[in-house]
Amino acid sequence: MKILVTGGAGFIGTNFIYRLLERYEAYDVVCLDLLTYAGNLKNLEQALENPRFRFIRGDIADRQLIEPLFEAERFDAVVNFAAESHVDRSISNPGVFLMTNVIGTQVLMDASRKTGVKRFHQVSTDEVYGDLPLDQPDLLFTEKTPIHASSPYSASKASADLIALAYFRTYGFPITVSRCSNNYGPYQFPEKLIPLMISRALCDKKLPVYGNGSNVRDWLYVGDHCAAVDLIVHRGVPGEVYNIGGNTEKTNLEVVKTVLAQLGKPESLIEFVRDRAGHDLRYAIDASKIKAELGWEPETAFDEGMARTVAWYCQNSAWLDEILTGSYREYYAAMYGED
Ligand SMILES: NC(=O)c1ccc[n+]([C@@H]2O[C@H](COP(=O)([O-])OP(=O)(O)OC[C@H]3O[C@@H](n4cnc5c(N)ncnc54)[C@H](O)[C@@H]3O)[C@@H](O)[C@H]2O)c1
Numbered sequence: 001m002k003i004l005v006t007g008g009a010g011f012i013g014t015n016f017i018y019r020l021l022e023r024y025e026a027y028d029v030v031c032l033d034l035l036t037y038a039g040n041l042k043n044l045e046q047a048l049e050n051p052r053f054r055f056i057r058g059d060i061a062d063r064q065l066i067e068p069l070f071e072a073e074r075f076d077a078v079v080n081f082a083a084e085s086h087v088d089r090s091i092s093n094p095g096v097f098l099m100t101n102v103i104g105t106q107v108l109m110d111a112s113r114k115t116g117v118k119r120f121h122q123v124s125t126d127e128v129y130g131d132l133p134l135d136q137p138d139l140l141f142t143e144k145t146p147i148h149a150s151s152p153y154s155a156s157k158a159s160a161d162l163i164a165l166a167y168f169r170t171y172g173f174p175i176t177v178s179r180c181s182n183n184y185g186p187y188q189f190p191e192k193l194i195p196l197m198i199s200r201a202l203c204d205k206k207l208p209v210y211g212n213g214s215n216v217r218d219w220l221y222v223g224d225h226c227a228a229v230d231l232i233v234h235r236g237v238p239g240e241v242y243n244i245g246g247n248t249e250k251t252n253l254e255v256v257k258t259v260l261a262q263l264g265k266p267e268s269l270i271e272f273v274r275d276r277a278g279h280d281l282r283y284a285i286d287a288s289k290i291k292a293e294l295g296w297e298p299e300t301a302f303d304e305g306m307a308r309t310v311a312w313y314c315q316n317s318a319w320l321d322e323i324l325t326g327s328y329r330e331y332y333a334a335m336y337g338e339d
Pocket residue numbers: 006007008009010011012013032033034035036037038039040058059060061080081082083084085086100104123124125126157179180181182183184188189
């Protein structure tokens with residue numbers, strides 16, 4: 001089996017590539033990634049030592065690159081993690097989100113259809129469902145909840161989901177879609193809540209929390225997300241959408257306090273800042289379908305996953321520093337020459 005993982009130099013894609021290389025000794029794994037600010041080739045340093053792994057730098061929306069690549073490589077399966085993924089950035093610059101997240105997905109699917117790819121998995125997000133009220137804790141997103149995206153980011157992800165589902169209905173192209181809640185764990189870029197708070201708390205800097213910190217997210221350890229995607233790619237039913245969630249709803253303030261407690265830092269570092277425009281109140285996932293049909297459940301309890309995550313960032317302070325100073329980009333130049 002030859003499997004293409006797009007966006008594999010980012011947070012979840014990196015974790016997924018290591019899982020594939022460890023578990024499937026007969027697989028050839030190719031990573032295609034543009035190495036935007038969020039992609040870090042250093043994440044894949046150990047994978048690059050493995051003869052079953054190859055890295056290709058490129059844009060999923062670049063048809064001139066993608067079609068000949070697919071013709072030459074004849075992938076069996078494609079898992080599309082590549083995306084612009086930060087809501088705040090989508091508010092200030094939506095265009096690149098549409099280009100990568102929507103057109104990029106279409107270009108990948110067109111090339112996949114032409115070259116007989118047997119499974120295309122689209123990695124999506126619970127954010128496509130919009131948000132839930134804070135005062136009705138029994139309400140959860142199911143796969144049947146209508147799409148009601150709030151931000152340019154979630155609207156672009158929702159568009160890609162709809163196009164993937166349309167390719168199944170129209171052409172019988174074997175796609176699956178997964179919609180996952182908020183992930184945390186090793187290799188997450190320090191603009192996202194948990195690594196941002198860890199990196200600032202480590203330097204005793206103020207921790208900016210939007211509004212009053214009461215927005216609720218459902219948190220899932222990244223390894224559990226990767227296990228779910230792995231199952232769907234191998235055993236999911238074409239044309240189906242699967243919700244993936246951690247059953248772990250926390251307010252942003254609770255998450256930040258957990259980080260501070262684990263690092264032994266004072267809560268006085270917390271600083272409330274002006275809320276994000278259109279900030280979704282609450283996300284909560286009903287993941288009973290993937291449990292019933294594929295037998296997946298989250299395995300990592302929040303406290304355990306957070307302890308592992310905080311420890312990873314402490315042990316990998318050089319990784320963090322290289323991102324914070326921008327020098328992580330020099331690794332690519334050293335490996336492949338200047339752009
Ligand atoms: N992080 C989460 O909590 C979460 C939750 C649910 C779903 N998701 C989805 O999972 C996927 C991965 O998320 P992440 O947090 O790892 O994101 P990330 O931002 O860490 O990584 C994205 C990767 O995609 C690459 N990329 C961006 N544009 C590209 C392009 N045009 N061509 C090729 N590569 C490109 C980047 O270089 C980067 O390596 C995304 O599709 C995201 O929507 C993320």
